[in-house]
Each structure stands twice: as C-alpha cells, then as structure tokens.
Amino acid sequence: MTSAAQEHESKAYPPSPEFTATANAGPELQAAADADRLGFWDEQAKRLDWAEPWTEVLDWSNAPFAKWFVGGKLNVAYNCVDRHVEAGNGDRVAIHFEGEPGDSRSLTYNDLLAEVSRAANTFTELGLVAGDRVAIYMPMIPEAIVTMLACARLGLTHSVVFGGFSSSALRSRIDDAQAKLLVTVDGQWRRGQAAPLKNAADEAVADAKSIEHVLVVARTGIDVEWTEGRDLWWHETVEKASPEHEAQPFDSEHPLFILYTSGTTGKPKGIIHSSGGYLTQASYTHHYVFDHKPGKDVYWCTADIGWVTGHSYIVYGPLSNGVTQVVYEGTPNSPNEHRHFEIIEKYGVSIYYTAPTLIRTFMKWGREIPDAHDLSSIRLLGSVGEPINPEAWRWYREVIGADSAPIVDTWWQTETGAIMISPLPGITATKPGSAMAPLPGISAKIVDDEATPLGAGGNGYLVLDQPWPAMLRGIWGDEQRYRETYWSRYAEQGWYFAGDGARYDDDGALWVLGRVDDVMNVSGHRISTSEVESALVSHPSIAEAAVVGAADETTGQGIVAFVILREHVENTGDTLIKELRDHVAVEISPIAKPRQITVVPELPKTRSGKIMRRLLRDVAEGRELGDTSTLVDPAVFDAIRGK
Ligand code: WT7
Numbered sequence: 006m007t008s009a010a011q012e013h014e015s016k017a018y019p020p021s022p023e024f025t026a027t028a029n030a031g032p033e034l035q036a037a038a039d040a041d042r043l044g045f046w047d048e049q050a051k052r053l054d055w056a057e058p059w060t061e062v063l064d065w066s067n068a069p070f071a072k073w074f075v076g077g078k079l080n081v082a083y084n085c086v087d088r089h090v091e092a093g094n095g096d097r098v099a100i101h102f103e104g105e106p107g108d109s110r111s112l113t114y115n116d117l118l119a120e121v122s123r124a125a126n127t128f129t130e131l132g133l134v135a136g137d138r139v140a141i142y143m144p145m146i147p148e149a150i151v152t153m154l155a156c157a158r159l160g161l162t163h164s165v166v167f168g169g170f171s172s173s174a175l176r177s178r179i180d181d182a183q184a185k186l187l188v189t190v191d192g193q194w195r196r197g198q199a200a201p202l203k204n205a206a207d208e209a210v211a212d213a214k215s216i217e218h219v220l221v222v223a224r225t226g227i228d229v230e231w232t233e234g235r236d237l238w239w240h241e242t243v244e245k246a247s248p249e250h251e252a253q254p255f256d257s258e259h260p261l262f263i264l265y266t267s268g269t270t271g272k273p274k275g276i277i278h279s280s281g282g283y284l285t286q287a288s289y290t291h292h293y294v295f296d297h298k299p300g301k302d303v304y305w306c307t308a309d310i311g312w313v314t315g316h317s318y319i320v321y322g323p324l325s326n327g328v329t330q331v332v333y334e335g336t337p338n339s340p341n342e343h344r345h346f347e348i349i350e351k352y353g354v355s356i357y358y359t360a361p362t363l364i365r366t367f368m369k370w371g372r373e374i375p376d377a378h379d380l381s382s383i384r385l386l387g388s389v390g391e392p393i394n395p396e397a398w399r400w401y402r403e404v405i406g407a408d409s410a411p412i413v414d415t416w417w418q419t420e421t422g423a424i425m426i427s428p429l430p431g432i433t434a435t436k437p438g439s440a441m442a443p444l445p446g447i448s449a450k451i452v453d454d455e456a457t458p459l460g461a462g463g464n465g466y467l468v469l470d471q472p473w474p475a476m477l478r479g480i481w482g483d484e485q486r487y488r489e490t491y492w493s494r495y496a497e498q499g500w501y502f503a504g505d506g507a508r509y510d511d512d513g514a515l516w517v518l519g520r521v522d523d524v525m526n527v528s529g530h531r532i533s534t535s536e537v538e539s540a541l542v543s544h545p546s547i548a549e550a551a552v553v554g555a556a557d558e559t560t561g562q563g564i565v566a567f568v569i570l571r572e573h574v575e576n577t578g579d580t581l582i583k584e585l586r587d588h589v590a591v592e593i594s595p596i597a598k599p600r601q602i603t604v605v606p607e608l609p610k611t612r613s614g615k616i617m618r619r620l621l622r623d624v625a626e627g628r629e630l631g632d633t634s635t636l637v638d639p640a641v642f643d644a645i646r647g648k
Contacts, residue, residue: 017434017512018402020411024384028431030293030445038445045446046073046474049289050281053325054088055079056254059281063472068499069492070479071472073282078254081261081280082158084288085324086121087252089114097300098329101352102147105194105335112147114327117154120147120243122250124155127243131218133186135160135255138263140184140216141310142175142206144168144193145334148222148239149310152188153262153320157280160255161186164263164275167311168193170594172208174273178265181275182481183215192225196339199225207232257281261321263481264313266419267531268490269523271539275481276313276419282474284321286423290444291322294413295356296385296430303382305331305349306358312530313419314389317475318358322423337363342370346378357405358387360529364397364405365559372404380405385430386412390529391561392517398437416440416517418503419531420491422475425449426515439514447473451507451515456498460509466521467507468500476501523618525554525562532597534618537564540592541602544585546574551608551616552599555625563600565625567608567645576604601625607641 020028038045043062050059050073059077089097095115103109112120133139139161143149149165156163164182166175179187189206192199203221207230210216221229222239259280265273291297297304304323308314323330331352337345345367349357367375386406388398393414402412411430417423425447426440433441443449448471451459459465469476480487494502506518520526523534534552541550549569557563568585570576586598609617623630624645 017436018411019434020431021409024411025431029296030429030431032432034293034429035445042446042471046285049446050074050077050285052288052292053079053084053284059257065472068472069488071282071476072258073279073474074257074285077257077281079257079281079284080158080252080254081284081321082121082154083252084284085154085157085321086114086118089327090118094300094327097327099324100147100150101329101331103331103333103348105339106197117151119248120151121154121158122248123243123246124151125158125250126246128155128159128161128186130246131186133159133161137161138182138184139163139186139188140175140179140182141165142168142187142189142202143222144190144202144224145309145332146190146222146224147332150320150332153310157261158250158252160253160259162260162262164265165310165316166265167309167594168202169311169596171591172205173591174593175205175209176213178273179209179213179216182263185215185217186220187216187218188220190222190224191229192227194225194335196336199227201227201229203229255280258478260478262316264316264419267524267533267536269533269535271533271535273536274483274486274490277478277481278422278475279478282476283422284325286473286475287317287322288325290424291318292326293429294415294424294427294444295358295387297323297326297328297356299327300329302329302355303331303352304328304356305354307333307345307360307363313422317423337366342374343377346375346380349380349383350378353382355382356385356387357383358389360390361388361393361397362390362528362560364388364393364401368397368400369559375404381407383407383410386410388412388414389417391526392519393438395437411435414438414440420477421469421473422477425469425473426517436514439510439516441514449515450500451509456495461511461513462508464506464508464518467503467505467517468495469503470498470500525564527554527562527564527596528560530596532564536593537566537589537597537599540589540597541566541568541585543592544588546570546581547585549608551618551621553618553622553625555622557600564597566599566602567605567621568602569606569608570604603645605645607638607644609641
C-alpha cells in the first residue's frame with residue numbers, strides 16, 4: 006500500500022457528541038444482535054404492523070431458499086401508508102414532489118392513502134388478482150410510487166423497468182415475468198424537453214401476449230398513439246375510482262417485486278423479493294442508518310425507482326417509517342447546476358443520500374455552486390452504488406455537510422434488498438472510502454479462494470455467511486441460475502458470494518474494492534460486459550466484440566469496447582462508431598453506450614478461446630501489459646495498439 010493510501014486510512018471522523026446524544030442507534034443494538042441474532046430480527050420485525058404473528062423467525066432448512074417470519078401475515082402498503090394515517094399523522098407530508106419543469110406538489114399521508122386506494126380499486130376492476138405481475142415504466146413522478154404501493158396493497162408483484170431502458174429491454178422483462186398490466190406515461194421531462202415514452206412502451210407490448218392493458222399517466226401532454234380496448238388513461242380511470250379500499254394481509258413470503266439486474270451473461274436476472282423480511286430490513290436500516298426522525302427530518306434519496314435504491318430507500322423503507330421526503334423528477338443540471346442545492350434549501354432537506362458519481366460531478370462543477378446556497382439543514386449524508394474515493398468523501402463532508410455531517414457509505418446490492426454494510430452514524434468513527442462494518446444482525450466475511458477468512462491487509466472475496474431478512478428469494482423462473490450464481494462458489498460452507506472484492510485494514514474497517522466478475526459499474530449502474538457485447542454483435546457490421554470496464558474519473562468505470570468487423574464491411578471511422586454506440590442505446594439503454602469503441606483486427610484469446618479481458622483493461626487504461634504468456638498470439642496487441 007502507498008503511504009498516501011495509509012494516510013487516507015488513518016484519519017477517522019467520529020460523530021459529534023451532539024449527534025450521538027440523539028442518535029437512533031446506540032451500542033446496545035450491536036450487543037443485542039450479538040447476543041441473539043434471530044431474537045434481534047424478531048424484535049426488528051415488530052417495528053411493523055402484522056395482521057398475524059409468525060411462528061418462527063427463520064426457516065433455512067431448504068437453503069438457499071429462506072423463509073423469514075414464517076406464517077406471519079401483513080400488508081406492505083398498509084405499513085407504508087394506512088398505519089400513519091391511523092396514528093393521527095394523515096396531515097404529514099409524505100412526498101414533496103418537484104417536477105423538472107418547475108411544477109411542484111406535496112402529498113400528505115391522507116392524499117397518498119386516497120391515491121393508492123384509487124389505483125388499487127382500478128387494478129382490481131381490470132381483473133388483476135394477487136400473484137399477477139405488473140410492469141412499471143415511468144419517470145420519477147408520484148404516480149409511479151402510487152402504482153408500486155397499489156400493487157403491494159393487492160399482492161400484485163411489480164417489476165419496475167427503468168424509464169431510460171429501451172423498448173427491447175422492456176419487452177424482454179415483460180415477457181420473462183409475463184406481466185398483465187403495463188403502467189407508463191405519455192412522455193417524460195428531460196432537460197426542459199418532453200421526451201416520448203409511450204411510443205417505446207407501444208413497441209415493447211406490440212404482440213406481447215401477456216399484456217392486457219396499458220395504463221397511461223398524462224405527464225407531458227404530448228400526442229400518443231392509442232390502442233382502443235388496451236390503453237387506458239390514468240385520469241379517466243384511477244382518478245375517478247373510489248378512494249376507499251381495505252387492504253388484505255398477505256403471507257410474509259409473498260413476492261413483493263421482481264427487479265431485473267445484470268449478471269455475467271447477456272440475460273438479466275429477475276431478482277425476487279419477499280414482503281415481511283424485505284420490509285423488516287428496509288425499515289430497520291432506514292431508521293438506524295439514516296438516523297431518521299419522523300415528522301422532523303426531510304429526507305431525499307436521489308435514486309430512480311428503476312433501481313433497487315429507489316425501491317428500498319424511496320418507497321418501502323422510508324414510507325414504512327412515516328418519512329417526509331423529496332422526490333425530484335429530473336436531472337441535476339436542469340435548468341442549471343444549482344438545482345439540487347435549490348431543492349435542499351427550499352425544503353430544508355436534512356438527510357441526503359446519493360451516489361459517488363454525482364458527488365464527483367458536483368466537484369467538477371465547482372464548490373462555488375453549493376456555496377451559493379444555505380445547506381445548513383443537512384445533518385446526515387449517504388453514499389451508495391460504488392466505492393467512494395476518499396477525495397470525493399472529504400469534499401462531500403466539507404462542502405455539502407459543513408464539515409460536520411456524518412457520512413454513511415452503504416454497501417448493498419439488488420440481491421441483498423437492503424443495506425448490509427455501513428457505519429451507524431451516532432457510533433462509528435468513519436474512514437473516508439470505507440463502508441466500515443456489517444450492520445447489527447448482518448454477518449459478512451472476507452475470504453480467499455479456499456474459504457479461509459483473511460486478516461488485515463489481504464484482498465479477498467466478500468461473502469455473507471448468514472441468511473438475512475431482505476435477501477433475494479431467487480431468480481424469477483430460474484432456480485438453477487440462482488444456485489449457480491450466488492451459492493456454488495462456497496457451496497460447502499453455504500455462503501452467499503457477493504461478487505465484490507474486499508479487505509480489512511489494520512483497524513478492522515472493511516473496504517469494498519469493486520466487482521471481481523464481468524460486471525461493470527458505470528455511474529452506480531450495473532451493466533454486464535456480455536450484455537454490451539451481445540448488443541454490439543447484433544449489429545450487422547460486427548463479427549466479434551470484447552467489452553471491458555476501464556477506470557473513469559467521473560463515472561467510476563467507463564465502457565470500452567473492442568470490435569472486429571465482418572468481412573467486406575467498410576470501416577467508415579466516426580460514422581460507424583456513432584452508429585454502433587446508438588445501436589447499443591437502442592438495444593439496452595443510453596447508459597450502456599460505450600465511452601470508446603476501437604476497431605481491431607483480432608482479439609486477445611487464450612488457447613481455450615477465452616477473451617483475455619484483463620489485458621484489454623490494461624490497454625484501455627493505458628497500462629503496461631500484464632502477463633501475456635497464455636495468449637495464442639501475443640502479437641495481436643501490436644495490432645490493437647497500432648490502430
Ligand atoms: C454493486 C451492487 C446497492 C444499490 C445500488 C447498486 C457496488 C454498491 C457500494 C458501496 C462499494 C458498492 C458493489 C455491489 N456497490 N454500494 N457503498 N461501496 N461498492 O445496486 O446495481 O445491485 O449493484 O454495487 O459492487 O456489488 P446494484
């Protein structure tokens with residue numbers, strides 16, 4: 006390790022005595038979990054309202070398929086909405102919605118209950134019953150959250166597809182889950198423009214056999230094509246439905262949602278999450294990690310509901326805790342770079358949770374932008390999605406957090422459902438760049454290939470050696486892939502393989518080092534190398550493609566592709582490259598567009614035909630080549646470099 010890195014690790018930031026004095030989490034939390042882990046989760050589950058109690062905290066007899074709070078029954082939407090109204094907090098604002106064009110509205114818990122009930126009544130009228138799947142393809146508007154909660158209320162399993170995904174990405178997700186209803190919008194606001202979305206939804210559902218209806222929120226007022234009998238306007242159905250609806254309880258293990266995420270193959274995995282265990286951990290972590298004080302804090306998580314962060318830390322965790330939160334529709338620089346700081350000032354945001362890539366973007370824009378605003382309401386900052394570099398961490402604390410707000414660097418995954426490794430803000434002396442330690446009730450290890458736990462300084466694999474309540478319950482329709490992806494590497498030990506490298510430092514702080522598989526992390530978005538490769542080779546000019554993630558100052562990793570043209574295809578230079586980048590945007594999403602595409606005569610392969618991505622990464626990052634001895638033809642690099 007370099008001395009600079011050592012220095013980074015040495016300075017820790019303890020919370021102020023004032024913060025600690027009122028913190029939700031004290032040392033007793035860890036003590037309770039250490040004394041009796043399952044008893045601890047039993048207590049945490051009681052933070053929720055259950056219609057029927059459970060008989061057993063955990064049933065792991067059919068590992069790796071867990072059951073948590075066995076036999077318990079609850080309604081997730083009731084826990085996120087109704088119970089706050091019943092407790093007398095119906096007038097509390099749940100959502101301060103800030104539209105990109107400058108419109109805003111606030112929904113109280115009373116409003117939210119009426120809206121969710123209307124949507125639930127509409128879905129029931131459409132013939133949907135518990136267990137059916139609903140696809141959601143929407144921007145960050147309150148109706149998206151209402152739709153998710155209405156599904157939860159009826160036991161419909163939702164599958165949110167990020168509004169930035171292409172129609173073909175939406176189509177494959179609709180088909181895989183056999184969704185009956187698609188909820189979408191006419192268009193979405195992006196940097197002052199109304200960008201159509203229903204056209205992509207139409208393309209996706211054209212002869213999709215499972216889809217019965219497409220429900221459309223008029224967000225922008227732009228013209229749309231209409232299929233009579235199939236398409237319905239939100240304002241002609243949901244808004245006219247009764248605001249009364251009584252929630253029924255569902256089994257603790259009832260599938261709440263499916264969320265697709267990239268794996269190491271081209272086909273995304275439909276990660277399944279449960280109701281009782283998922284909500285218990287989402288609620289617990291939101292309360293303690295963010296030190297959330299209902300009725301006092303104004304919370305803002307800047308994620309999109311298209312990702313798991315939006316599910317767990319905009320919808321389910323925060324609302325289960327009676328949060329007052331900001332929901333912002335647009336981009337951070339629309340109409341200019343002041344937007345986030347204006348919003349923080351306007352609503353008095355006290356807890357702000359975002360991704361390192363945005364923090365680095367703020368750094369690039371310059372501190373005079375946040376400095377022009379009163380950010381004194383902020384008392385806690387969060388980070389998620391990728392390792393945060395110490396420079397960005399310190400800038401975040403100094404410039405956004407007035408050099409006093411604790412930062413919680415939260416490690417977790419789509420699969421874990423909720424935060425697993427993070428500081429507790431009133432207790433932990435945090436180190437810039439370290440996620441610090443597993444939360445009370447969570448157990449993790451860093452091990453080598455032979456499953457031997459590593460001590461300080463050794464780089465190893467992060468594993469979760471005990472089941473946890475919000476853990477995924479499987480991959481939709483693919484039990485075998487679930488077993489293979491997560492449970493085969495340490496099958497003998499029965500550990501979950503997270504796919505991340507990690508290390509402990511001399512003080513026992515845990516450092517997550519990034520993915521160890523063929524998964525890239527671009528601006529906190531998970532994209533697999535083979536997904537982008539498949540998209541490239543589906544273009545008629547391309548014979549072969551190899552994709553790697555290369556270090557990128559702003560986005561963490563950038564996508565770098567090497568392609569071989571088919572015979573007789575003319576290399577038209579920039580024209581071809583642009584065409585290929587656009588093709589990837591259409592096949593997957595603009596977020597998957599390669600930063601750089603290089604046409605090469607050959608790709609470096611081992612004798613068994615495997616592309617040596619490690620060597621391509623060396624090239625992409627401008628390094629000296631690593632070991633090339635296993636290559637069939639080491640000379641291919643002269644050709645790649647000499648382009
Ligand atoms: C992967 C999971 C968790 C919601 C957003 C991403 C990386 C996530 C951290 C962190 C270092 C992190 C890991 C992980 N990651 N948070 N605090 N420090 N790395 O969810 O798309 O499922 O990606 O994101 O590599 O495996 P996801």
